[in-house]
Amino acid sequence: MSQHGDSICFRQFLLDVSSAWFVATCKTDSWSLFVVFVLADSSGLDQNHGGEYAAYESLIERFITALRTCEVDPYMVLDGGSDHTNKKLETVTKRAEQRIERAHRAAKDGGKEDIRPIMTKWVFRQTLTRLKVPVAQCFGEADREIAALADKWQCPVLSNDSDFYIFNLSAGLLPISYFQWQDVKGNGSKSYIPCKRYYTSSFCIYFEIQPQLLPTFAALAGNDYVKLPKFIWSRFAPDASRPQSRLEGLLCWMKDFEQPEDTLKAAVELMGGKSQNKEKMLQSLSVGMEEYKLPRSSLVEFFVRGVVPPFLDEVMILIQGKMSFIEVCRSTVETKYLPSANLTSRPLRQVMYGLLLGKETSYKVEERDREDLQLKFIRIKPTFTNFNLSERLEVLLEALGVKEELLNELPPQLRLLVAVTCYWWNRARPRPDLKLLKSLLLGMNLKDTSRLIVQACCHQKPDVGVAHSFSQWQVCMKDSMHLNQLLGLPLPEPDVARFYQGTLVHQLVHMRRTGSRLKRVLKPDQASVQQYRDMLSAIRRLRPRPRQGSEFSESEQAERRALNDHTNLRLFQLDYDEETEARSLARAQEDLRLDDRLLLRTRYKTKERRNRCNKVELSRKEEGRGMDLL
Structure with a gap:
């Protein structure tokens, strides 16, 4: 498509990042700018180890800083679910199948397959909330809402989404390829981001077609809503060998038409087919064209005056329990030879379905997930729960299988994190060994991780079993956070960017399995x-008691009896390994003696502080205390 380019200084715009949309208000200029931009796909961060969320958070912060340097105040509008009419069902299904194939290749070969980490949107939302960016959530897809808001505020749009080449936006489109947000020019109030701008008017002039035919062009070219029989439009192009000859040929053919209705009828006749098929084709094309008609924006009043839009059709349908299926198939790096990572957290989603439906109904709930490499629709029975507002925490903890009194010993910000990790450790299959659990928890608590991450090879092929296990944990975390939100946040929401760094955690597992001494590579931090x-x-204490015929071995059951003695608990659990079950009780006694020595040290804190000043070597040794326990 032809693009009209100009370097501009802007102050107001809307923006899409990871399927989320920003809106920015104008402070000084009389014109505005709308931006749609995808950070997650262009960040270049490691994906195969489950996500580099701290680095992604930093990327978002830098982006917002660039905008605010140009005196831009952003607002965020998130995409919602798929359209309840399932108009895009075929397209959505095909994309899900492609994600499954890419995820399998990434696990098998270790190559980059553009697998967006599971918690990416959570990091994005939490980061923008922390940066005080106002947020709104659309019930369905946000494209038309964004276009309507851009048209109302006279904002151009920044995007690579081809739909925005069709919407009649008076302020135009800014292609992402030319939006140089990392290269802010000027200083102070004269700061600006170099970019280029596209106008539909320029496009129509270049190809000599009527502006009102652009939605017709999009429908005939084929989009997510319109599926037509293959037709060789390139026969009308000046040069049929060019890559874009199909679209160029269609545009050349449309030059002789002025009205959409006449164009559609002529195209259907040209493509042939039976009379009945022609009527269906015309209907399908008309529906596709409707997607480019701008509705009245429901977001203007929300952002300007805080007026919440009324319930829309999608919400009422959800409340009435008429949703036909739920999209569950997430992008996780896992091979077809292992079960879907989503299975572990299915009981949590069953509770959510029950809460959303409100009571037992005849409406079915289906999840779309994979079996091997095949996409399947799986019938799910909701778990119905009767509760009042004062019992929200009980519902959450019952779903996770943990007791409130044990969680209360932890700081509030750790309670959901620990409860979910306990749920994962008890339910994940294959069952994670203790090395995975310890590596996961240690990764959550390390402060200075940059040196260790640099030592790890970010492009190294991940261990398939480890990647699958941590994918299960992330899905459990995501579904638990959704359930926690649905219940009105009875537990504080964890900071996603802080509790999982994929490359680091995989490296910690590798170090444990190869016998590396962690204190040689990690900076000691006693608080961490x-x-x-x-x-x-807490996780070891929250582990459910074994029942008759349970999977726990005799040595594990002996260990659990020892754990009931809180005097022995403290250090016994720290060095227990599944591979040394037979020696667990003897190890507990050894750790208990070590614990006694550690407790004695606290009595001589003042003396040690003086010695630390006088003896550098002693100070270094004390910094490493406790690291052997990791």
């Missing part, structure tokens, strides 16, 4: 070590 120990202790 203590929090790590508290979390591990």
Whole structure:
């Protein structure tokens, strides 16, 4: 498509990042700018190890800083679910199948397959909330809402989404390829981001077609809503060998038409087919064209005056329990030879379905998930729960299988994190060994991780089993956070960017399995070590008691009896390994003696502080205390 380019200084715009939309208000200029931009796909961060969320958070912060340097105040509008009419069902299904194939290739070969980490949107939303960016959530897809808002505020749009080449936006479109947000020019009030701008009017002039035919062009070219029989439009192009000859040929053919209705009828006749098929084709094309008609924006009043839009059809349909299926198939790096990572957290989603439906109904709930490499529709029975507002926490903890009194010993910000990790450790299959659990918790608590991440090879092929296990944990975390939100946040929401760094955690697992001494590569931090120990202790105590015929071995059951003695608990659990079950009780006694020595040290804190000043070597040794327990 032809693009009209100009370097511009802007102050107001709308923006899409990871399927989320920003809106920015104008402070000084008389014109505005609308931006749609995808950060997650262009960040270049590692994906195969489950996500580099801290680095992604930093990327978002830099982007917002660039905007605010140009005196831009952004607002965010998130995409919602798929259209309840399932007009895009075929397209959505095809994309899900492609994601499954890419995820399998990434796990098998270790190559980059553009697998967006599971918690990307959570990091995005939490980061923007922390940066005080106002947020709105659309019930369905946000394209038309954004276009309507851009048209109302006279904002151009920044995007690579081809739909925005069709919407009649008076202020135009800014293609992402030319939006140089990392290269802010000027200083102070004269700061600006170099970019280029596209206008539909320029496009129509270049190809000599009527502006009102652009939606017709989009429908005939084929989009998510319109599926037509293959037709060789390139026969009308000046040069049929060019890559875009099909679209160029269609545009050349449309030059002789002025009205959409006449164009559609002529195109259907040209493509042939039976009379009945022609009527269906005309209907399908008309529906596709409707997607480019701008509705009245429901977001203007929300952002300007805080007026919440009324319930829309999608919400009422959800409340009435008429949704036909739920999209569950997430992008996780996992091979076809292992079960879907989504299975572990299915009981949590069943509770959510029950809460959303409100009571037992005859409406069915289906999840779309994979079996091997095949996409399947799976019938799910909701779990119905009768509760009042004062019992929200009980519902959440019952779903996770943990007791409130044990969680209360932890700081509030760790409770959901620990409860979900306990749920994962008990339910994930294959069952994670203790090395995975310890590596996961240690990764959550380390402060200075940059050096260790640099030592790890970000492009190294991940261990398939480890990647699958941590994918299960992330899905459990995501579904638990959704359930927590649905219940009105009875537990504080964890900071996603802080609790999982994929490359780091995979490296910690590798170090444990190869016998590396962690204290040689990690900077000792006693506060972090203590929090790590508290979390591990809580998870071991929250582990359910074995029942008759349970999977626990005799040595594990003996260990659990020892754990009932809180005097032995503290250090016994810290060095327990599944591979050394037979020696667990003896190890507990050894750790208990070590614990006694650690407790004695606190009595001589003042003396040690003086010695630390006088003896550098002693100080270094004390910094490493506790690291052996990791």
